[in-house]
Amino acid sequence: MSSWPRIPQSALGPLALGSLLILLAALFAGGRTTTRFAPNSAVQLPAGVERPIPPGATPTPWPLSGTYTGQMGMLRLAVAEGLLDPQAQENLVTDLDQALAYVVQRTAMAPHSPLDVYVGLEPGxxxxxxxxxxxRRVQVFTCPTLPLNRAVNILAHEFVHQLCHDRYGDRHLQADLVLAEGIATWGAGRYWLGDAPHFRAFVAPWLRRGEELPLGLSYVGLPISDMNKLYYQWASFVEYLIETYGREAFDALYVTGQGRPGSADYVGIYGRNFDELEAAWKAWVLQG
Ligand SMILES: [Zn+2]
Incomplete structure (x- = not known):
């Protein structure tokens, strides 16, 4: 057992420093009927919604005490006391190691050094x-009644944020939100896709029904279902950019962001502005 240090103040605050993923468990509770905005296959996914942290605000640090389980590969894992039995903890270590290997392979980005993973207890x-x-710290909060794989799904997304910082350096902290969250969701791949083969297929039904949201929309204040939808759309947009223009151009684009959605230098890199690319993305999704 060991105590974890408090999160440094420098790590708190600006949205780009981290990402807060809020999921309402009730939304995905088995058998309960709620508004569903994604295919049934996606219901057990993280179906991510990340709540932006307003400038100047700080998320409340959680006490980081837990059972320290040591390092496996690039991961140093700690789990809140009483959250998991030893077998579940062992399985979690293996699952997270696999998840990291998966996103590293999928995104072609590697961690520079080990990262800390904390699995905490969320009583609610x-x-x-x-x-x-x-x-270099990612965290997920869950409770004993939630399937552990959902925590793994979320961490797969969080791992990609770390890989982006490692690849792009501190420019990652000012990345265009569309690209930062888009690549984190896209990079999590199968952990977010369920039965869908790719994000293009995942979002296509929304576009066919005219239910998509503008890509440049700020998700502040949006309902959870819309925030979730934006994440999948952004993943598909990233997929489109990489497939159409290549990874090298995407890398060049990523480091030009100014935080807000649509703020990267799309014209400078692709010769088309954000609106034009959004229109092209829609056409690409619909012809898929
Ligand atoms: Zn994220």
Whole structure:
């Protein structure tokens, strides 16, 4: 057992420093009928919604005490006391190691050094995650009644945020939100896709029904279902950019962001502005 240090103040605050993933467990509770905005296959996914942290605000640090289980590969894992039995904890270590290997392979980005993973207890059973990429720490909060794989799904997304920081450096902290969350969701791949083969297929039904949201929309204040939808749309947009223009151009684009959605230098890199690319993305999805 060991106590974890408090999160440094430098890690708190600006949205780009981390990402807070809030999921309402009730939305996905088995058998309960709620508004569903994604295919049934996606219901047990993280179906991510990340709540932006307003400028100047700080998320409340959770006490980081837990059972320290040591390091496996690039992961140093700690789990809140009483959250998991030893077998579940062992399975979690293996699952997270596999998840990291998967996103590393899928995104072609590798961690520079080990990262800390904390699995905490959320008494209210709301599932949420956060990445403090400058201090190499990702966290997820869950409760014993939630399937553990959902925490793994969330962490797969958070891992990609860390990989982005490692690849792009501190420019990651000012990345265009569309690209930062888009690549984190896209990079999590199968952990977010369920039965869908790719994000293009995942979002296509929304576009066919005219139910998509504008890509440049700020998700502040949006209902959870819309925030979730934006994450999948952004993943598909990233998929489109990489497939159409290649990874090298995407990398060049990523480091030009100014935080807000649509703020990267799309014209400078692709010769088309954000609106034009959004229109092209829609056409690409619909012809898929
Ligand atoms: Zn994220």
């Amino acid at each position: 059973c709301g599932l949420h995650g956060i990445a403090y990429t400058d201090v």
